Amino acid sequence: MPLAELSRIRQLLVCPRCRSGLTEETEGLRCTALDCAYARAGAFPWSGAWPVLVDFERSIMDREVVVAEGAGRADGLPAPVRRLVKPPNRVAARNIDLLLRALPGPAPRLLVVGGATVGNGVSAVYREPRVEVIAFDIVGSPHTQFVADAHQIPLPSACVDAVLVQAVLEHVLEPPTVVTEIHRVLKDGGLVYAETPFLQQVHAGAHDFSRYTASGHRYLFRRFEELAAGAVAGPGTQLLWSVDHLVRGLTRSATAGRGARLLLSWLRALDRLVPPAYAEDDATAVFFLGRKNEAGMPPMSPGEIVRYYRGAQ
Numbered sequence: 001m002p003l004a005e006l007s008r009i010r011q012l013l014v015c016p017r018c019r020s021g022l023t024e025e026t027e028g029l030r031c032t033a034l035d036c037a038y039a040r041a042g043a044f045p046w047s048g049a050w051p052v053l054v055d056f057e058r059s060i061m062d063r064e065v066v067v068a069e070g071a072g073r074a075d076g077l078p079a080p081v082r083r084l085v086k087p088p089n090r091v092a093a094r095n096i097d098l099l100l101r102a103l104p105g106p107a108p109r110l111l112v113v114g115g116a117t118v119g120n121g122v123s124a125v126y127r128e129p130r131v132e133v134i135a136f137d138i139v140g141s142p143h144t145q146f147v148a149d150a151h152q153i154p155l156p157s158a159c160v161d162a163v164l165v166q167a168v169l170e171h172v173l174e175p176p177t178v179v180t181e182i183h184r185v186l187k188d189g190g191l192v193y194a195e196t197p198f199l200q201q202v203h204a205g206a207h208d209f210s211r212y213t214a215s216g217h218r219y220l221f222r223r224f225e226e227l228a229a230g231a232v233a234g235p236g237t238q239l240l241w242s243v244d245h246l247v248r249g250l251t252r253s254a255t256a257g258r259g260a261r262l263l264l265s266w267l268r269a270l271d272r273l274v275p276p277a278y279a280e281d282d283a284t285a286v287f288f289l290g291r292k293n294e295a296g297m298p299p300m301s302p303g304e305i306v307r308y309y310r311g312a313q
């Protein structure tokens with residue numbers, strides 16, 4: 001089943017502003033709540049085959065740009081080239097395996113936040129026959145059913161069993177708001193897998209806003225129980241990326257930077273010699289696999305997060 005048809009999940013979709021149901025007309029969808037600003041005809045337009053469920057007044061997304069995107073986004077570089085520049089993310093693959101094994105029930109529903117491209121190391125999610133995948137991004141793609149802004153997820157509360165949010169939280173203006181939304185759409189005991197950059201150069205230009213240490217990331221998910229957390233890659237990879245960007249800066253050429261990265265790709269292997277505590281202090285990105293706390297359970301306190309630190313200092 002993996003990626004569900006839009007028609008299959010259509011009844012789940014709600015207004016991003018007020019979370020009332022939606023009704024469909026030729027110009028697009030609209031909210032069914034009469035007092036909602038999005039109740040007017042065509043309030044939520046189509047972008048190609050994808051309904052755009054965005055509260056544009058409260059989003060950095062631009063209505064005209066999103067509607068014009070329509071055709072969707074390709075996966076970028078051909079797979080063999082991508083593997084050379086970006087080797088498979090084995091940490092993600094291992095954690096996704098843990099997540100899939102921990103998912104309850106015969107047909108669990110998994111939401112991918114920022115799913116326009118299939119993330120590195122997470123493809124098993126799309127191959128697991130019992131899982132129903134729902135995915136959205138800020139552009140349409142063959143891997144998503146609708147366009148939305150993660151600050152206002154157009155889904156009802158407690159409707160999914162798991163959320164995957166990989167390399168996305170750095171691109172949102174308010175990560176705590178997005179994590180609150182992820183917490184809201186998850187059922188009690190639902191699972192989340194997040195990967196977020198720590199020591200990483202700016203990417204995606206104007207759409208890159210934040211970085212997290214392992215502790216900062218843990219506190220972001222303080223209303224979740226931790227199942228696993230740590231570094232995605234350590235100082236070797238971090239140094240390799242820094243050399244790439246140093247060369248870019250010296251030569252004013254991204255191609256020269258990528259060339260240096262290919263030449264020095266052996267630096268990555270040094271990560272295997274670095275203990276986890278040191279890797280966490282110098283990680284390219286950190287991951288968190290967690291379970292939503294049962295209702296009534298208190299979140300992690302400020303005191304607990306200070307005791308949580310597991311680095312080498």
Ligand SMILES: [Zn+2]
Pocket residue numbers: 015016017018019020031032033036037038039
């Ligand atoms: Zn509404």
